[in-house]
Amino acid sequence: MASTSSLAGSGRAYSSDMEESTFLKRNRVVHFARLGLSFLTFGVAIAVVACEAPPLRHYKRTSQWANAGLALWPLNFDIRPTVAALVCGCIITALNLVYIAAALLPSPYSRIKPLNIYASASALAGFVTALVGILFTKYLPSSNYPAGFSKNETLHSWTCKWKTGTSTTKTPTHFDRDCLNTRAAFVLLCMLVGMEVLIGVVAAVGTWYQRDVSRRREAQFQLEKLEVATKHSRT
Known part of the structure; x- marks a missing residue:
């Protein structure tokens, strides 16, 4: 009888070890x-900033010429x-930089759950930030313009309007760029x-995976407690 119980316990332990090994492999993937996606997103966000910064700098330098x-x-x-x-590019850059640093820094403790939580929160924040930036760029909420104009001109629309002008019109310096x-930033x-x-989705x-293995661990723990309680009651 004891041998049968021992074999059953050994089987459960082997099954539990297999589940833990599968979980660790999946978590590694x-x-x-x-x-990898965070590095890629970090690079794209940096590119957004790099694309928008020169036009803004050009505008600030040349807008003073109106005087x-x-x-x-x-x-x-x-x-x-x-x-x-x-702003959107900077926010998304910072969010992904924090995740990359947290994921790469060594730690003696398991960070599976904290990294899952932060990755999910960061992805949600980044998605909302990028979406708001796109909608703001397209629709310009609370946009005001002087009398006599039907719409506002943006840095993109104005420079591209000159770029696609007639052959008799000379494009101002750096407007093509x-x-x-x-356009690339958008x-x-x-x-x-x-x-x-x-x-x-990956998060x-x-x-x-983390919640599934946690449920399995809890079920295994409760089963072991029941077996211990059963043994104590028999003795």
Whole structure:
């Protein structure tokens, strides 16, 4: 009888070890997938900032020329989309940098659950940030423009309007570059939405694996407590 019980206990222990090993392998795959996506997202967010910064710097430098009668920018100009894209890029860069640092720093303790929680929160925050940046750029909420104008011009729309002008119109210096940069930044911002969704999906998979193994551990613990209680009652 004792031999049978021993064999049964040994079988459960072997099964538990197999489940733990499977969980660790899956978690390793999830960890590297999430880390790779975070590096990629970090790079794209940096690229958004790098694309938007030169046009903004060019605008700030040339907008002062209006005082000398050399205005390059219209009265209905709105710089907020460029600032919004820069802010979104900086926020997403910071979110992913924190995750990368936390994931790579060595620790004597298991960080599976904290990393799952932070990755999920970071993905949600990054998704909302990128989406708000895109919607703000497209629709310009609370946008005001002087009388006589039907809409506002943004850094992208104004520079690209000059870029695609007639052959008799000379494009101002750096407008071609600013048009391409702002267009690239918008495309990259759209990419960030999809990449944050991917990170969120991977984080959700990791959270599901972690909760599943936690339930199994709890069930195994309760079973062992029941066996100990049964043995004590027999003695």
